[in-house]
Amino acid sequence: MALNKYMKIAMTEARKAGRRGDVPVGAVIVEVSSGRVLAQAGNRVEADSDPTGHAEILVLREVAIKVCSPRLSGCDIYVTLEPCPMCAQAISFSRIRRLYFGAYDSKNGAVDHGVKIFSQKFCNHKPEIIGSLEEKKCSNILKEFFDRRRQA
Amino acid sequence: MALNKYMKIAMTEARKAGRRGDVPVGAVIVEVSSGRVLAQAGNRVEADSDPTGHAEILVLREVAIKVCSPRLSGCDIYVTLEPCPMCAQAISFSRIRRLYFGAYDSKNGAVDHGVKIFSQKFCNHKPEIIGSLEEKKCSNILKEFFDRRRQA
Numbered sequence A, B: 001m002a003l004n005k006y007m008k009i010a011m012t013e014a015r016k017a018g019r020r021g022d023v024p025v026g027a028v029i030v031e032v033s034s035g036r037v038l039a040q041a042g043n044r045v046e047a048d049s050d051p052t053g054h055a056e057i058l059v060l061r062e063v064a065i066k067v068c069s070p071r072l073s074g075c076d077i078y079v080t081l082e083p084c085p086m087c088a089q090a091i092s093f094s095r096i097r098r099l100y101f102g103a104y105d106s107k108n109g110a111v112d113h114g115v116k117i118f119s120q121k122f123c124n125h126k127p128e129i130i131g132s133l134e135e136k137k138c139s140n141i142l143k144e145f146f147d148r149r150r151q152a
Helices: A005-019 A055-066 A085-094 A135-151 B005-019 B055-067 B085-094 B135-151
Strands: A026-031 A037-042 A075-081 A098-103 A128-130 B026-031 B037-042 B075-081 B098-103 B128-130
Touching: A005 A026, A005 A037, A005 A055, A005 A075, A005 A098, A005 A135, A026 A055, A037 A055, A055 A075, A055 A085, A075 A135, A085 B085, A098 A135, B005 B026, B005 B037, B005 B055, B005 B075, B005 B098, B005 B135, B026 B055, B037 B055, B055 B075, B055 B085, B075 B135, B098 B135
Parallel strands: A075 A098, A098 A128, B075 B098, B098 B128
Antiparallel strands: A026 A037, A026 A075, B026 B037, B026 B075
16 A cells, blocks of 8 residues: 555654654644645754754644644644644644544553543544554654664 | 732733733743743734744743753743643643742643643653742733623
């Protein structure tokens, strides 16, 4: 089966993040009506000295500013890793239609693990969720990054 | 007792946010060693079309870029409202020394309510927490904003 083209872009962004010393996670936002990619980014916590610089936050902010609205109900997001609580809550605030993610994160994930943001009663918007899209390839990017780091 | 000077600045930012149509929440980051205010902001979700534009995120990002590090262990943050999951997680990532907040948020708060981010086992950094600092004044700012909105 062909690699999902949006997740492929997110994976490319993840690898670029890893090469600059950030944890290799990538994200893409797609306009549902046109299939157009509106933003793509990898983590930039270290690159930009930004504790909030996760890939999801970067693409959400970029698209919202571009379309002049903090509400992105006509968009889907693709992320290589299960979002953390910060990013899951930001995805909820942005009213994204659908969340696709690759690898599961049993430690810091907040979709199927931990605080499960979208299952909380305070959560005003729960996107449709499709997990484990290209899971193996996405988790390999992270595994290789941390293996290299341990050897360094 | 005199009003805490940092929370007073945060409250001024909160009121400014309310006047421009954002939920009136304000935040201030203070350098512990000097007592200097490094950043102050109110919510800018609507003003900037930014779903992540909570006051806490804005000041964390501003200070981290200023000091060229995503880790702000020499800083304290003052917020007029108990942080939500997105902001609580961002505060944890930034390794802020101490979190002071004003009003409690029984619905969306994530410090003493809801998912209690800092009490989760995945949470790598829990700041010292001082809640209900100028609680009444901080919650009045929000109450007045929502009362006006309901009457409009």
